[in-house]
Amino acid sequence: MGANDQEKIKIAxxxxxxxxxxxxxxxELFHEDAEIHFPKFGFGFGRNSFLEMVKGFExxxxxxxxxxxxxxFIPSADYLIVEGTSQGRMSGxxxxxxxxxxxxxxxxxxxxxxRISSLHIYLDPDYTxxxxxxxxxxxxxxx
Numbered sequence: 001m002g003a004n005d006q007e008k009i010k011i012a013x014x015x016x017x018x019x020x021x022x023x024x025x026x027x028e029l030f031h032e033d034a035e036i037h038f039p040k041f042g043f044g045f046g047r048n049s050f051l052e053m054v055k056g057f058e059x060x061x062x063x064x065x066x067x068x069x070x071x072x073f074i075p076s077a078d079y080l081i082v083e084g085t086s087q088g089r090m091s092g093x094x095x096x097x098x099x100x101x102x103x104x105x106x107x108x109x110x111x112x113x114x115r116i117s118s119l120h121i122y123l124d125p126d127y128t129x130x131x132x133x134x135x136x137x138x139x140x141x142x143x
Contacts, residue, residue, distance in 0.1 A: 037119070
C-alpha cells in the first residue's frame, strides 16, 4: 500500500470514530457535493445528505460502536472498501455483528482531494432481526 492508501485508511478510521461518537464535525471529512447511499434511504447528494440519512435513526438508535479491530481495508485507486462489524442498541434491543443477524457491513468510500466524495454503505438495516418473517433459511444459522 502506498502513502495515499494509508491516508484513505486514516480518513476512514476517523469517519467510523466520529460516527460512533455522533460528532457533527464528521461532515468535514466529506466533499460539499458528496454522494451518500444507505439501504432504504437511497441516494443523497451533498454532505448534508449524510445528516438526513442519520436523522432516520433519531429516537431509536441508542448507540452504535464499530469494532475497529475487525475492520478490513481494501484500497484500489480512488476507492477504499471497508468490511467490518458493529454492535449497538436500537429500540431497546441489542445487536452484535458475528453474533446476531445485524451488524456486518461493507462500505465503499471514494476519495477526491483528500476527502470522501462518495460513501455507499451496504448492510441489512434490520440491525436487531425484527423482520423474522423473511428469515427464509431456518433457525440454525451462523452470523
